Amino acid sequence: MSIQLEKYKAGHWQPATGYKYFMPAKINDQWQWNDAQLNTLLEKASIRLGELNSYARLVPNIDLFISLHVTKEAVVSSRIEGTQTNIAEAMLPEEEITPKRRNDWKEVNNYTNALNEAIKGLEKLPLSSRLLKQAHQRLLSGVRGEHKLPGEFRSSQNWIGGSGPADAIFVPPAHPHVDALIGDLENFLHNDQINVPSLIRIAIAHYQFETIHPFLDGNGRIGRLLITLFLVDQAILHQPLLYLSTYFEKNKSHYYDNLTRVREKNDMLHWLKYFLIGVERTAQEAVDTLSKIIKLKQDLENNIHQHWGKRTQSALKLLLRLFVQPIVTVKDVQGICQLSKKSAGELTESFQKSGTLVEQTGQSRNRIYYFVPYLDLFKG
CATH class of the missing domain: 1.10.10.10 (Winged helix-like DNA-binding domain superfamily/Winged helix DNA-binding domain)
Known part of the structure; x- marks a missing residue:
């Protein structure tokens, strides 16, 4: 058995009391496709990631520069969810933040801590539900959503948009299905019996995670964190320097439309192409930023030595x-x-x-x- 991408069926709508929820098809299988353009985009994205890895190895004291990449990701990923904190403000101590901005500041700093701790956690734990739950608990600690089961998968129905599941834009699978669906996703990420390129694998997994929506709150941020964690866990990235939130945020409606298109039109192929273009562009931007950082550091050091x-x-x-x-x-x-x-x-x-x-x-x-x-x- 295998999944033919062009014939992929994303799932079906399941009736519940007064509404329907979407039950996604499981993904832990061999995936195959005939579309040549997808192969070309995969090659381009892989080459750019390789360049980023090579470039990062050449940068002295690369750890100096990772912290601001992480802070930027925390700011942008949180901004997708409605926070207003900017990158400079995120780095200020809490006492310098005005009371009306403090909640947003806390959310961004929680995300920074969750991301850093999850990356460090990969040294001892595989990428797993346990690791994602730990990150989720840190994410919602003491902020909006702190009463929505931090660190635990949901035990009730959630929905996106609208006042309830009956008029929602999207209703994820009912909570009794969450553990099995996440288990299937986790197995897919680690299944060494199938030949699915890693970038295709994480693109499918990100879509699936957002469709399952396993938490009551914070799914978007954890789902975007999942991408970087997988790339680091698989040693595709040697340093956590690639984050797709900026690409997704540039046109949020396009990002959400592409996820919706999979569910409504079974068009996983379109989502994969969008995702791979994002990887290629984001990796190139990361290389460009590192190049500018190196030049800035050299110019300033030279000036200090001379004057x-x-x-x-x-x-x-x-x-x-x-x-x-x-x-x-x-x-x-x-x-x-x-x-x-x-x-x-x-x-x-x-x-x-x-x-x-x-x-x-x-x-x-x-x-x-x-x-x-x-x-x-x-x-x-």
């Missing part, structure tokens, strides 16, 4: 930290460089005059400085 005299070592130490912690106060600079308050203030002022740091508060006290040239590279 900063006796403060060179302190300036280089601060610059290195700014690539990890791109928002600082004078007190931070004191600790980073082991300087007096006066010397730290003077060093910060010099960074400000050179355009490396930009003060954003406009205050005379408790001033906060942003490493704007670096942060700007992640705005796109």
Whole structure:
């Protein structure tokens, strides 16, 4: 038995009391197709991922740059769900966030922590329901959705859009089916008895996860996290540097329409092409960003070596930290460089005059400085 992509049936609508829910077909099987364009898109996406891996190996101190990629993913993936926090704001301490923005800030920081912990968790756990549940628990801790079974699959019906399942845009499978469907998805991801390319595998799995909608809240963010976790788990990515949320967010309706098209028209082929184009473009953008980061770092280091005299070592130490912690106060600079308050203030002022740091508060006290040239590279 195998699934012929062009003849794929996504599932069927199952009657319930007062509404119908969608029961997806299981996916753990050999997939085959005849469409030559899909092979071409798969090849292009794979080549771009290989380039990203190769480029990342050449970057000194690659760990310095991963944290901002993760923060950007947390911001964008959360923004798809309606939060308003930007990347600079996400990196501020909580006490600097206005009360009306604090809930959004917490959601984004929860996602950052969930993502980081899940990636680290892959060192001890396989990509599994257990790992996703742990990430989900962290995601909903102390924020909107904290009462919607954090860390547990749902035990009731959920729906997307509308006031209830009767007038919803989409109704996922009833909760008694969730464990079996997720088990099938998990088996598909790890099934070494079938020959399904990894990028095709995770594209199908992401669609299936969003269709199952196993949690009461947070499904979109966990489903997008699943993509990166799988690529890292399979050693397709050696560093967590590829996130598709920006691609999905550029035209959210297109993303949702493509998922819906699978369910309504059985058109998995169209979804796979959309997904592979996203991988290719996103990998290229990641390479471009890394290239710009390397150039920025080299240019700033060269300038410091040439013009900063006796403060060179302190300036280089601060610059290195700014690539990890791109928002600082004078007190931070004191600790980073082991300087007096006066010397730290003077060093910060010099960074400000050179355009490396930009003060954003406009205050005379408790001033906060942003490493704007670096942060700007992640705005796109």
